Amino acid sequence: MSDTRASAPACFWRHLVADSKIEWTGRSDWNPIRGCTRVSPGCGGPGPHGGCYAEAIAGRFSDPGQAFHGFANRTSAGGRWTGRVEVQWERIGLPLRWRRPAVIFANSTSDVFHEALPAHEIASIYAVAVAAHHLRGHTIQIVTKRPDRARELLNSAEFWDQVNAEAGMHVMEHVDPLDRRSDDARATLDDYDATRPPPGIWIGVSVENQEWADKRREDASGIPAVVRFVSYEPAIGPVDWAGWEFLDWMISGGESGLRARPSHPDWHRAARDFCAAHRIPYLFKQWGEYGPYQGEHGVEGGWMDPNGSYYGGPTQWPPAADERRAYMIRWGKKAAGRRLDGVQHDGMPA
Numbered sequence: 001m002s003d004t005r006a007s008a009p010a011c012f013w014r015h016l017v018a019d020s021k022i023e024w025t026g027r028s029d030w031n032p033i034r035g036c037t038r039v040s041p042g043c044g045g046p047g048p049h050g051g052c053y054a055e056a057i058a059g060r061f062s063d064p065g066q067a068f069h070g071f072a073n074r075t076s077a078g079g080r081w082t083g084r085v086e087v088q089w090e091r092i093g094l095p096l097r098w099r100r101p102a103v104i105f106a107n108s109t110s111d112v113f114h115e116a117l118p119a120h121e122i123a124s125i126y127a128v129a130v131a132a133h134h135l136r137g138h139t140i141q142i143v144t145k146r147p148d149r150a151r152e153l154l155n156s157a158e159f160w161d162q163v164n165a166e167a168g169m170h171v172m173e174h175v176d177p178l179d180r181r182s183d184d185a186r187a188t189l190d191d192y193d194a195t196r197p198p199p200g201i202w203i204g205v206s207v208e209n210q211e212w213a214d215k216r217r218e219d220a221s222g223i224p225a226v227v228r229f230v231s232y233e234p235a236i237g238p239v240d241w242a243g244w245e246f247l248d249w250m251i252s253g254g255e256s257g258l259r260a261r262p263s264h265p266d267w268h269r270a271a272r273d274f275c276a277a278h279r280i281p282y283l284f285k286q287w288g289e290y291g292p293y294q295g296e297h298g299v300e301g302g303w304m305d306p307n308g309s310y311y312g313g314p315t316q317w318p319p320a321a322d323e324r325r326a327y328m329i330r331w332g333k334k335a336a337g338r339r340l341d342g343v344q345h346d347g348m349p350a
């Protein structure tokens, strides 16, 4: 299948700042929240399987005096959040200082809609995002595993009152009287609400398998945003995407990292084909640690069924051949690459 679906070129953000290693964003260094908690298997499986990279890093720097002391612990299964979650007020205004327009993945190391944060603190983060778009031309991408909270807040008049008031304040505060663009920004700043969500803020919902796709779909569809998307990463189970036609973008990818779980090629093909059928831009982010192998036998790996059953190691060969069974090997993220059936998919919202 050819990549006729890429509705925006791969270089969409290349004329902007592109410092992030994450393939679908320009920068991921605005992290105004510290700490998180696991909420579903995409955050990590039981024991040592899979795992949130932010949690792993936090665990590594959790000694007294280090940045994540009190926010995470080091355990035999890797880093583990303690449940402490706080806004880092000294970092909240960073995008307002970045003058070169960028596509920014906000809070890549936590969840903006975490239940431990009061609504007014989330509104403050949102207000910075609104102002950053108007002042600096940034596009802010927010991904959450808590679409229920996102839906509730982004449909609340009280929430928007605070966002509008604080965004206006930020714009005024950061306006350089000699900067013509700042005047424009001030002029175009509007009163936003659920019926008129602000431009430049995209909301993504993270989905990892059918169970969590079903649990999150209704809330995802009720989130007011100019771009609504799904991050199907790490894909750890198949998903039937019927009901997700409202999406403006979909990303899929396998898991990376030491404890990664493989994802079956059919899962990504299903995401790709659903997007093609509904004219939704699709981006295949990566295979992650494991990717399919179709070369000579004798390479260590494991067979995987479309239902997720995995037969790894020489003593666990599957009972019978199945043409949908894929042979997966541990390539490492870089070698596994990001081509699906030989094609690189870089679709972005127009």
Ligand code: SF4
Pocket (backbone or CB within 6 Å): 036, 037, 038, 039, 042, 043, 052, 053, 054, 055, 108, 109, 110, 111, 145
């Ligand atoms: S919600 Fe995100 S940041 Fe929080 S534990 Fe899960 S994967 Fe990590």
